[in-house]
Amino acid sequence: MSEISAITVKALVKSVATQEGELTILNGINMDVKQGQSIAILGPSGSGKSTLLGLLAALDSPSSGEIILDGVALHSLNEEKKAALRKQKVSFIFQSFMLVDTLNALENVMLPAELAGINNAKEKAQSMLERVGLSHRLTHFPNQLSGGEQQRVAIARAFICEPKVLFADEPTGNLDAANSQKVADMLFELNRESDTTLVLVTHDLALAKRCERQLLMNSGELSEDSEMETQKRAHKPVSLHSVGVS
Numbered sequence: 001m002s003e004i005s006a007i008t009v010k011a012l013v014k015s016v017a018t019q020e021g022e023l024t025i026l027n028g029i030n031m032d033v034k035q036g037q038s039i040a041i042l043g044p045s046g047s048g049k050s051t052l053l054g055l056l057a058a059l060d061s062p063s064s065g066e067i068i069l070d071g072v073a074l075h076s077l078n079e080e081k082k083a084a085l086r087k088q089k090v091s092f093i094f095q096s097f098m099l100v101d102t103l104n105a106l107e108n109v110m111l112p113a114e115l116a117g118i119n120n121a122k123e124k125a126q127s128m129l130e131r132v133g134l135s136h137r138l139t140h141f142p143n144q145l146s147g148g149e150q151q152r153v154a155i156a157r158a159f160i161c162e163p164k165v166l167f168a169d170e171p172t173g174n175l176d177a178a179n180s181q182k183v184a185d186m187l188f189e190l191n192r193e194s195d196t197t198l199v200l201v202t203h204d205l206a207l208a209k210r211c212e213r214q215l216l217m218n219s220g221e222l223s224e225d226s227e228m229e230t231q232k233r234a235h236k237p238v239s240l241h242s243v244g245v246s
């Protein structure tokens, strides 16, 4: 891991106007993530994790504060430059895969490479799909693939343009244990090989523990989670109520 910062966040605030008045979703976030580092963001539902990812990926604008992504201050960019920066430096993986239904696996993976004007997009897409173990599924459409396979297509698509930073919002949230493991293995393998910075939001403690750092979001505030805390939660017995037994 290098000492160069991939993401620096200072005093980040996000508020939105609602019918009940102003709602502060993120309340002064500070963080620094080094190039090549993998971090997990844990925290209860509704605490602001997805909002933070959207801001870091330049998909949304903060109310105040600063984000520096790979040396570029996001607030200095207009919408057009932000779009260009996203295309160049950032990829996203979602819980719900977000593949294009009308394109087959190969075409889905090719898409960002074609948009970026890469010449051998098809060959690159083919080799990415091979790396995620799907060379036998190139012409399958998303509805002909299992959840785990769809997420592996999404991973191949996310890495094809060699992003500086990969954001993943609950990437294993819709997968069973075996597929979660496979998807996680691929994320970390590609992260290591390509020196991509990995920022992932997850409720999956096994996945979080494989990251170099764990951060905890609580009511719009982010804190470093020591390994001890993550361990403790991992070993906390599941309450019967939370698994629907009452």
Ligand SMILES: Nc1ncnc2c1ncn2[C@@H]1O[C@H](COP(=O)(O)OP(=O)(O)O)[C@@H](O)[C@H]1O
Pocket (backbone or CB within 6 Å): 016, 017, 018, 023, 025, 043, 044, 045, 046, 047, 048, 049, 050, 051, 052
């Ligand atoms: N555009 C918006 N307008 C109003 N409320 C929002 C908006 N976006 C998010 N929220 C609220 O902000 C809180 C944090 O949302 P989110 O970042 O999606 O949380 P998480 O990903 O941790 O579950 C939630 O209570 C959500 O309802």
Ligand SMILES: [Mg+2]
Pocket (backbone or CB within 6 Å): 049, 050, 051, 169
């Ligand atoms: Mg969320």
